[in-house]
Amino acid sequence: MSRYNFKATEKKWQKTWEEKRCFHVEPDPKKEKYYVLEMFPYPSGRIHMGHVRNYTLGDVVSRYKKAIGFNVLHPMGWDAFGLPAENAALANNIAPAKWTAENIRTMKQQLKGMGLSYDWTREISTCDPEYYKHEQKMFLDFMDADLAYRKQSWVNWDPVEKTVLANEQVIDGKGWRSGAQIEKKRLSQWFLKISKYSEELLTDIKKLTKWPDRVRTMQENWIGRSEGLKIDFPVVSSDEKIEVFSTRPDTLFGATFCALSPTHPMSEKLALKDPEIAKFVDECNRIGTSEAAIETAEKVGILTPLEVEHPLIEGKKLPVFIANFVLMEYGTGAIFGCPAHDQRDFEFAIKYGIEIIQVVKPKSPTVLKLPLSEAYSGQGVLINSGFLDGLDIEGAKKQVAEKLIASGSAKKEINFRLRDWGVSRQRYWGCPIPVINCDDCGIVKVPESQLPVTLPEDIEFKKTSNPLVNHPNWKNVSCPNCAKPATRETDTFDTFFESSWYFARFCCPDSSKPLDLGSLKYWMPVDQYIGGIEHAVLHLLYSRFFTRALKECGHIEISEPFTGLMTQGMVCHETYQDKAGAWLFPDEVHKGPTGKWEKDDGSSVEVGRSQKMSKSKKNVVDPEKIINEYGADTARLFMLSDSPPDRDLEWTDSGVEGAWRYINKLWKMVSEPHLDINQRLESEPDIKDSVLKNTLKSIHKTINNVSKELESFHFNKAVALIRELTNELESIDPDKPDASFVYRKGIETATLLIAPMLPHLAEEMWEKLGADHLVLDTPWPSYEPALLEDHTCTIVVQINGKIRGSMELPIDLPEAEVQTIAMKIENVQKLLDNKTVQKMIFVPNKIVNFVV
């Protein structure tokens, strides 16, 4: 018998959809809109399984929403600027623009082969000057709105390559190519004032009820609002003071030292005079710029000659340290240390022999064991704290604040962990920052008439430094203001800049203005955004901020870009290593005759646990290979049927084969049916047979249940429900009257329900069923509410919570009646004999539980 010819079929329907422009949409005021968006890919070369998963999820949502009547916008484009293009340029001597364009061409072909329902007429590529010119205009508007500014900031500096490295290019404090110990270097850079919206971004995230809770919590913690006190510690025999931010001013009487960040201005001043301190500060500057690197580094400090006065204890002086774990970016860049009640301070105090004073006493045990083995940060009552003694923490905070504020040595402050967004990158392959530096006029904006500032293409790539810096023709210009010789800004934007507004541009890809308000009004916001959990904070938070900034500049009228968010887990695969420990591709190994994994030459293979697919571990499967061997529908079905979208998915060959088998089964049900499917459904016959009647009910229930599962994005459950239905249809007895009616009804329903997941197969089945129009143009099936209701239910009988029997009873039977029937069950009767029922629990239509 012949198998389903996916190659011809998939090509046929892809062609049909394209010719009929099935996915092209325009605003239609008569129809409700739905905007589905998947995170656009970085064109790294070829699509990988993560893309296949992401875009399959989006496609199912898009096709389902279209079927239930929405005007669906579903666009795709390219996040085309970024570091890999520069790495490729260095490695293979190919221009980033050329490399990127080639990758886009390949990946677009691959995506088209998946049968995704994109409106390709809206395609955008962020490295296209037609795209980034608008971004430059937006930046100029941000400058005018006081949302962009320049300040000194740190970068990772590779002293051998003489270039700035990204955090991922710093491995264990060393440059990834040069291996040289990296240094921190201060550069003047552009920042966007995301901090202006800290409060708003925090309060508004509570309203995003269609976002996963974990993403909302992560953003809340990232923004990190904390209320506290900014306290002055006067420096002994000096006019200066150290400002310290603390959320625990109640522990002030337990303060035994102060510590400054190594990059605190006072630390730098001290370093100028003291070579020991200078050496220490230098060493701190060797730790990378990433927070993880700083926080995991051993906590070290150095004592300075400074002392500060305790603001509450007359005559008490505290030593001042410089400590590597104090961050300049948070609070004031200085802390007071209370070792008894802060674990980091505690460890620091032990290490440097600093006094530890307990000031909070837990309610129980009443005495903390001394010496303390760790800091106590729980609730309790103040001790050793003068006028605060006996108060609880909250009360003490209030009293301290009042006293210090009254004396003028402190003020209340709300602090955010969120820092302003640094958007300058010392790289070539990014959007040029449209400003000119003039010795006389300072920073001058590039006039709008001269936009876009495009990237020069006659460049030379060297390991050392940005080609823009070494390009005199591009860099040297005359000042737009005074016409004197000036230089362009050679930094380019962070690539998060492009991805912070692309979703809005999709609504009006051809607009001459950055954004067309009319189109945006119809399409925005994105109703369902889908992408990896790794973007939970940065990309999503930047986009939320950027939308607000655009609103402030009149480019958009909404604040929140994404109403719904679905985060998808990763695609994983087993890992394989040969005897020497070298990673092997899944293609290079197979199961030998004894069931053990081996290489093609018969040597044994170590099978490792399943991990995220990555090129470095070679545990990758090329989507194109799967699509060539089994077809796009099989790949899509596998992606959807096993794991729920937010969990990691394990790629297995047997799972793929299972999906392929089911596709063939469906196809056979219409091409070689054991029942006549040509009987058209005009009016429903009155079905007498109870089995067929139940099957008909199953069909209606499946419509209802699958719709519910699709609404809540439980695609794996939707697939399971459809499989159950087709299993039931297969067992229809062809000899019964009306059997072929029920069968046809069932198969039609299954075809329509599976269509969002298996669009090619569904069209083919639909055609075989004799339809004269596409599934795409067919509305979602509807169900008969009366057929969803059951007349009987299974009630479980328990004794002391253990199941001892069950019974099939009419629905909504009263308690007493159910009880009587339950007691008559043989097994129950036996077990209840000689026992008194103390209590009976009855859950209607579910359970009777006898407690004896």
Place this chain on the structure above:
RNA sequence: GCGGACGUGGCGGAACUGGUAUACGCGUUGGACUUAAAAUCCAAUGGCUUUAUAGCUAUGAGGGUUCAAGUCCCUCCGUCCGCACCA
């Protein structure tokens, strides 16, 4: 280090507001078809005792609340994601 999640058969997973744990699929075993294999179809399938009936036991580990816990609470273990210049 900090923040966030996850953990259910041999495997991926299902179980709505605490109420029949293991739906659906994969794998395995047995059978049918075949000269044979593949494909397909049928049946069985958490573990233990048992012919079956039936019983005991099981949702990372340990404790608790409850008539009843995968679900709620506490402690611990393991795995994964993010940490501001990867995208």
